[in-house]
Amino acid sequence: xxxxxxxxxxxxxxxxxxxxxxxxxxxxxxxxxxxxxxxxxxxxxxxxxxxxxxxxxxxxxxxxxxxxxxxxxxx
Amino acid sequence: xxxxxxxxxxxxxxxxxxxxxxxxxxxxxxxxxxxxxxxxxxxxxxxxxxxxxxxxxxxxxxxxxxxxxxxxxxxxxxxxxxxxxxxxxxxxxxxxxxxxxxxxxxxxxxxxxxxxxxxxxxxxxxxxxxxxxxxxxxxxxxxxxxxxxxxxx
Numbered sequence: 545x546x547x548x549x550x551x552x553x554x555x556x557x558x559x560x561x562x563x564x565x566x567x568x569x570x571x572x573x574x575x576x577x578x579x580x581x582x583x584x585x586x587x588x589x590x591x592x593x594x595x596x597x598x599x600x601x602x603x604x605x606x607x608x609x610x611x612x613x614x615x616x617x618x619x
Numbered sequence: 620x621x622x623x624x625x626x627x628x629x630x631x632x633x634x635x636x637x638x639x640x641x642x643x644x645x646x647x648x649x650x651x652x653x654x655x656x657x658x659x660x661x662x663x664x665x666x667x668x669x670x671x672x673x674x675x676x677x678x679x680x681x682x683x684x685x686x687x688x689x690x691x692x693x694x695x696x697x698x699x700x701x702x703x704x705x706x707x708x709x710x711x712x713x714x715x716x717x718x719x720x721x722x723x724x725x726x727x728x729x730x731x732x733x734x735x736x737x738x739x740x741x742x743x744x745x746x747x748x749x750x751x752x753x754x755x756x757x758x759x760x761x762x763x764x765x766x767x768x769x770x771x772x
Contacts, residue, residue: 579704581756584732588754600733 547594547616551609554589558582571608586612594619622725632722633714636762637676637685641710643702645675645690652677658686667741671696674742687713687742711750713760719747722761726751731759 545553552566559577564570572578578586583606590612591597596619598606605611625631642648645664652658658677665674675688689710691698701710716722719737727733730753737747746763 580734580752581754584752584756585754587732588730598732600736603732604735 548609548613550593551590551612551616554586554593555609558585558589566609568610568613569608573608590616632716632718632725634716634764635684636713636715637687638709639687639689639711639713639760640708641698641702641705642688642690642707645673645688648688648707649675649677652686652688661685665742666692668692669738669741670698672698676742711758711760713748713762715764716761717764719749719761719763723749723751726759726761730754731757737761737763 548566552564555566555570556562556564559575559582561577564575572583587598587603587606594616596616598615602611602615620632640648649658649660653660656679658679661676661678663675666672667674670689671692672689673692674690676685677688678685689698691702693699698710714722723733723737731751732753734750734752737749740746740748740762743762743765746765748760748762751759751761
């Protein structure tokens with residue numbers, strides 16, 4: 545599985561929505577249930593799944609899946 | 620100091636400073652608290668442009684923790700969406716800490732995520748605050764202690 549595929553599993557699990565298909569532009573602006581609580585759940589799940597730890601700057605900078613993927617690619 | 624030592628000494632790096640209550644109308648909420656519980660206002664309403672909020676602190680006579688009323692400072696406020704979505708209600712818990720960075724690391728290790736780096740606190744001049752949230756939406760504010768003896772406004 546690619547990192548995006550694994551990330552998609554995380555998002556589907558967090559939101560309980562098996563229909564989610566991730567793209568870089570997937571964001572709180574395009575998915576209404578992605579609020580601040582969901583953001584925390586997503587980040588904690590991503591950290592667990594990928595064994596990474598976001599810095600505060602990286603956390604604050606997450607505006608879309610693209611930003612999460614950038615962190616995962618640089619890890 | 621590790622968690623086991625904190626627990627053994629029966630002390631905490633966190634001291635309850637205030638509970639934050641989100642309201643659409645500071646004046647109405649304050650008046651109700653005064654009438655119902657004899658809360659006393661401490662200081663004037665403060666505008667915090669970083670938090671995009673107006674805040675008012677009240678306290679029960681002889682009590683230590685404050686009750687902080689918070690309301691959006693406009694339609695673009697970070698609090699406006701919370702108010703629209705969830706209505707009025709308890710918003711956050713604030714702990715006073717001597718070392719805001721160390722306390723933040725403790726919360727990070729305990730499953731809370733920082734929502735920002737420490738920023739100046741308009742309601743508490745000269746001190747910084749930061750925000751943390753866990754996966755259940757429990758919102759915590761940390762505010763730097765002004766002195767090491769007791770919580771202070």
